Amino acid sequence: MSTRTPISWAMQRYAAEIWRLEREDPPVTLSDIADHVHVSAQAVSRMVRRLEEAGLVRHERYQGVCLTPRGERACLPAIRRHRLVECFLVQIMGYDWAEVHDLADTVEQGVDARIEARMDQLTGHPTRCPHGEPIPSADGVLPVVDDQMLADVAPSLKPGALGSVSRVKTHDAERLRYLAQIGLIPGSGFEFRSAAPFDGPITLRLGDAERVVGQSLARGLRVSLDVASE
Numbered sequence: 001m002s003t004r005t006p007i008s009w010a011m012q013r014y015a016a017e018i019w020r021l022e023r024e025d026p027p028v029t030l031s032d033i034a035d036h037v038h039v040s041a042q043a044v045s046r047m048v049r050r051l052e053e054a055g056l057v058r059h060e061r062y063q064g065v066c067l068t069p070r071g072e073r074a075c076l077p078a079i080r081r082h083r084l085v086e087c088f089l090v091q092i093m094g095y096d097w098a099e100v101h102d103l104a105d106t107v108e109q110g111v112d113a114r115i116e117a118r119m120d121q122l123t124g125h126p127t128r129c130p131h132g133e134p135i136p137s138a139d140g141v142l143p144v145v146d147d148q149m150l151a152d153v154a155p156s157l158k159p160g161a162l163g164s165v166s167r168v169k170t171h172d173a174e175r176l177r178y179l180a181q182i183g184l185i186p187g188s189g190f191e192f193r194s195a196a197p198f199d200g201p202i203t204l205r206l207g208d209a210e211r212v213v214g215q216s217l218a219r220g221l222r223v224s225l226d227v228a229s230e
Contacts, residue, residue, distance in 0.1 A: 015075035027064030132167035132186030
């Protein structure tokens, strides 16, 4: 392992994908990485060896791949670039939030530090991406987000509890378009109405409309609650 190995853009990208997968569906396997980066298993295996040599990951057979503290620091610039590109695509170029995750993977390959800084300026120095995920600062600090999965918290809420959508944890285009259609996007406020027993649907009031959310969607919604109304 060498902590002096230069960290390339490609190494940052792979580290960033491992970082995302660690938070969504651990343990992270080589096939998981290949599926998300859209390359062959052989290419992933070669890159993981490079990441190990640079001290960015640990790879143990049957236990998957995990980032080291150095790897977590190294991936934050790529996380920042990707989420800023998503903001730029939505706010400035008018793309639908349902399509920008994959598109940003392509666009960000041509984004250098000067373009990134300009995107940051044009989008008003955002702290969240269109899906509500926090954007690391230019000096590598990732904001802490205090939220909870709607499916987890709903059974304990009382009718009338207030909250807002914090993050949407899916990149499925159809789900994102549906959530936008019914108004459940990051920043949207809601009033909790009810949760049916035995993992039944959840009813929320958004403005003058009531929306029924199934468990599948509720597991992908992270919400922040008004403490005074819980």
